[in-house]
């Protein structure tokens with residue numbers, strides 16, 4: 469049983485709630501390890517089609533655990549076990565939706581950006597305040613943030629350490645929807661249920677193709693998309709989806 473997470477299953481969706489209230493869900497090694505292990509379990513569970521990750525009303529996550537970070541010197545950081553956990557989260561193949569209320573700062577903002585979709589409560593605050601500690605983002609904050617909100621705003625956030633509101637994050641493209649804070653998780657679960665009702669292989673390859681847009685040129689990305697699209701022609705779910713359309717009924721996907 470994890471100590472730092474609560475895990476619930478809603479139909480075909482796993483809801484993971486970060487639970488370190490004494491530290492505003494700061495991401496220590498234990499929490500990141502438990503999160504990575506939970507994502508491993510979900511990846512191997514065909515009954516789960518999507519994951520929602522959330523925190524508390526006050527904080528999605530207030531960053532890496534500063535107390536733990538203070539104990540690590542250069543060699544400690546080079547050998548940091550958290551790196552493998554971050555890589556595990558980044559490599560997760562099923563759709564991951566972040567439902568963010570309150571603070572998403574530093575590693576917390578970076579964790580939200582590992583999600584494929586971010587839904588934010590009106591009170592959410594996104595920021596990369598590492599510069600105030602004499603350091604800089606280390607889990608994707610310079611790369612993913614710049615790709616999400618553009619160079620000028622990302623640079624302003626990283627170099628001033630100042631956070632932006634949920635509405636600013638939505639205008640900039642970091643967040644897709646802003647909700648009343650008490651509805652954030654419910655809305656994220658709805659989106660996750662919708663995705664989980666689709667053909668799992670199509671969802672998986674579409675996610676992979678979308679992520680390719682981050683790190684390939686257009687021609688390579690289009691080539692990947694074409695190959696992925698072609699691969700799906702060999703699936704039973706494609707046959708079922710097309711037949712269901714023709715027979716004017718709802719498709720029953722099996723993941724085959």
Ligand code: CO8
Pocket residue numbers: 490491492494495530531532533534535548550551554571573574575576597598601604605606607
């Ligand atoms: N780490 C550890 N403890 C924390 C953290 C944190 N990031 N954030 C808050 N806490 C603790 C506080 O120490 C406090 O504990 P205590 O009561 O024992 O003193 C408790 O949570 C409540 O916090 P506050 O009293 O400060 O609450 P406030 O409402 O007054 O303020 C803030 C909330 C503004 C969010 C404030 O807590 C804050 O500024 N937190 C730090 C934010 C920050 O700087 N985050 C960036 C951390 S560095 C980072 O994320 C680098 C990522 C690199 C990843 C590389 C991977 C290999």
